[in-house]
Amino acid sequence: MNSKDQLRKHIRSLRRQLTPYQQQLASESLVNQLRVNDVYQQSESIALYLANDGEISVQPLAQYAWQQGKKLYLPVLNAETGVSLIFKRWLPDSEFEPNRFKIPEPVTDETIEARALDLVCLPLVAFDNQGGRLGMGGGFYDRTFSFTLAESCATPILWGMAHECQEVEAVPKEDWDIPLSSIITDQRWYEVKN
Numbered sequence: 725m726n727s728k729d730q731l732r733k734h735i736r737s738l739r740r741q742l743t744p745y746q747q748q749l750a751s752e753s754l755v756n757q758l759r760v761n762d763v764y765q766q767s768e769s770i771a772l773y774l775a776n777d778g779e780i781s782v783q784p785l786a787q788y789a790w791q792q793g794k795k796l797y798l799p800v801l802n803a804e805t806g807v808s809l810i811f812k813r814w815l816p817d818s819e820f821e822p823n824r825f826k827i828p829e830p831v832t833d834e835t836i837e838a839r840a841l842d843l844v845c846l847p848l849v850a851f852d853n854q855g856g857r858l859g860m861g862g863g864f865y866d867r868t869f870s871f872t873l874a875e876s877c878a879t880p881i882l883w884g885m886a887h888e889c890q891e892v893e894a895v896p897k898e899d900w901d902i903p904l905s906s907i908i909t910d911q912r913w914y915e916v917k918n
């Protein structure tokens with residue numbers, strides 16, 4: 725196993741060991757931090773994810789965002805490319821179908837261009853305080869948002885969401901890594917200096 729795979733295995737195991745109560749507190753902490761954040765409040769179209777494999781849940785955040793009338797979207801594996809994501813509308817009464825990783829995806833024709841999103845909350849496996857992100861290893865988010873590396877666009881803003889136990893000293897950096905502007909954990913808000 726290479727060092728990235730070893731790191732993934734270790735951190736995935738740590739986050740899966742969090743108790744349901746720790747998970748609940750963490751997800752509530754996340755929404756409480758976003759509530760008072762201007763970037764969040766100004767965002768109309770927001771991509772979230774359905775927590776899997778011990779990831780920090782954005783379910784309480786989704787409830788709050790729907791109450792506010794925000795438009796929420798979830799990642800769906802792009803059947804055409806096989807290696808990138810498209811985003812589909814997520815509503816409280818959405819129907820779902822599991823993808824090949826058994827993660828539920830909304831069944832709807834309502835999609836949004838990745839470029840049209842204001843804010844993307846990304847799941848991650850490990851992060852460092854320089855904004856380094858290690859994902860599940862598919863390169864799905866990296867490919868989908870590679871345009872943010874090539875162009876200097878104001879939106880979408882990319883935020884990583886994690887448990888504090890997912891912080892590591894340094895994530896191995898790759899040329900294709902997309903720049904996160906913040907990483908938000910149950911304990912802290914990491915602003916990334918670029």
Ligand SMILES: Nc1nc2c(c(=O)[nH]1)N(C=O)[C@@H](CNc1ccc(C(=O)N[C@@H](CCC(=O)O)C(=O)O)cc1)CN2
Pocket residue numbers: 773774775776779799800801809824825827847848859860861862863864865
């Ligand atoms: N909640 C969530 N949704 C997401 C992602 C994510 O990281 N988290 N993704 C971010 O890219 C995409 C899916 N990427 C994934 C990549 C690998 C595995 C995974 O569990 N791999 C297994 C082996 C799976 C198999 O081949 O059957 C493993 O490594 O153990 C899951 C999701 C889109 N949706």
Ligand SMILES: Nc1ncnc2c1ncn2[C@@H]1O[C@H](COP(=O)(O)OP(=O)(O)OP(=O)(O)O)[C@@H](O)[C@H]1O
Pocket residue numbers: 857858859860861862863864865866867870898900901
């Ligand atoms: N912009 C890109 N263009 C082409 N290939 C890419 C790009 N980004 C990532 N890849 C490929 O995807 C594979 C997985 O990358 P990596 O291990 O960095 O994924 P990850 O960040 O863990 O996953 P994810 O983005 O899905 O959370 C690598 O083999 C890499 O070559």
